[in-house]
Amino acid sequence: MKAVGGRLSQATLSVPFDAASAAKRRSLILVFCCTLVGAAAQMFIKTGAGRLARPGFLGAVLGMFTNPLLFTGYALYGLNTVLLAVALRDNELSLLYPVIALTYVWVCILSVGILHEALNPFKVIGIATIVMGVAILGRGGRS
Amino acid sequence: MITPLSSILLVFVGSFFGSFGAVFLKAGSGSLKLNIKSFLLNWQLHAGIFFYLLSSVFFVLGLKKGELTILYPLVSLGYVWTLIWSRIFFHEPLTRTKFVGLGTILLGVVVLNLGNR
Numbered sequence: 738m739k740a741v742g743g744r745l746s747q748a749t750l751s752v753p754f755d756a757a758s759a760a761k762r763r764s765l766i767l768v769f770c771c772t773l774v775g776a777a778a779q780m781f782i783k784t785g786a787g788r789l790a791r792p793g794f795l796g797a798v799l800g801m802f803t804n805p806l807l808f809t810g811y812a813l814y815g816l817n818t819v820l821l822a823v824a825l826r827d828n829e830l831s832l833l834y835p836v837i838a839l840t841y842v843w844v845c846i847l848s849v850g851i852l853h854e855a856l857n858p859f860k861v862i863g864i865a866t867i868v869m870g871v872a873i874l875g876r877g878g879r880s
Numbered sequence: 881m882i883t884p885l886s887s888i889l890l891v892f893v894g895s896f897f898g899s900f901g902a903v904f905l906k907a908g909s910g911s912l913k914l915n916i917k918s919f920l921l922n923w924q925l926h927a928g929i930f931f932y933l934l935s936s937v938f939f940v941l942g943l944k945k946g947e948l949t950i951l952y953p954l955v956s957l958g959y960v961w962t963l964i965w966s967r968i969f970f971h972e973p974l975t976r977t978k979f980v981g982l983g984t985i986l987l988g989v990v991v992l993n994l995g996n997r
Contacts, residue, residue, distance in 0.1 A: 863992025
């Protein structure tokens with residue numbers, strides 16, 4: 738009877754609806770938003786990098802400020818960084834960081850939709866596997 | 881389109897620097913408040929952004945001559961570095977959930993990469 742009581746109170750303690758667990762859930766939602774912003778940034782940078790006026794390191798640095806596509810890409814990365822910093826405040830780095838891999842999923846979908854890259858079974862299975870991995874981390878990171 | 885080795889190396893180095901961006905961002909986030917002053921006066925946040933910018937320069941140069949969908953999965957090495965740093969610098973527990981989650985994600989990235997051959 739004592740063991741059952743102990744297990745019950747433990748189960749009650751493992752699902753607390755306090756401020757800390759709410760903040761942890763919020764941090765996962767913030768990282769999810771990061772992946773959408775990050776994918777958009779990648780698309781702008783990919784498109785902009787192909788149109789660099791000067792080659793090499795200097796061209797890349799100058800391009801950040803002179804190429805509107807690159808500039809937009811980096812501005813989105815700035816937003817991405819702010820969102821990520823706020824998210825990291827309330828949860829573990831080792832848990833939140835791999836969730837950023839969702840960016841690959843959006844980039845793949847955008848590459849097919851906008852850059853007209855071909856979709857095939859590998860890409861579909863890859864996307865599904867990444868989503869599964871993120872779901873595993875998400876379930877473990879809620880409380 | 882053929883992806884040259886130089887592009888692959890540039891993205892590899894970029895992923896290493898990028899993982900330190902995450903480390904400094906995490907270090908700075910502890911004292912972070914939701915106002916502009918808090919963001920501007922946080923040197924660790926600035927260091928994090930510096931490493932992200934540094935890695936981004938490598939990524940721009942690397943992505944210039946290759947396919948995004950081939951080079952981008954290489955960035956996933958950054959997750960492995962970050963897992964190591966989060967244990968060393970922040971003493972975070974490395975649970976089975978994290979290993980299984982990250983392993984599944986990396987597998988997905990590799991399979992996604994196979995679709996670009």
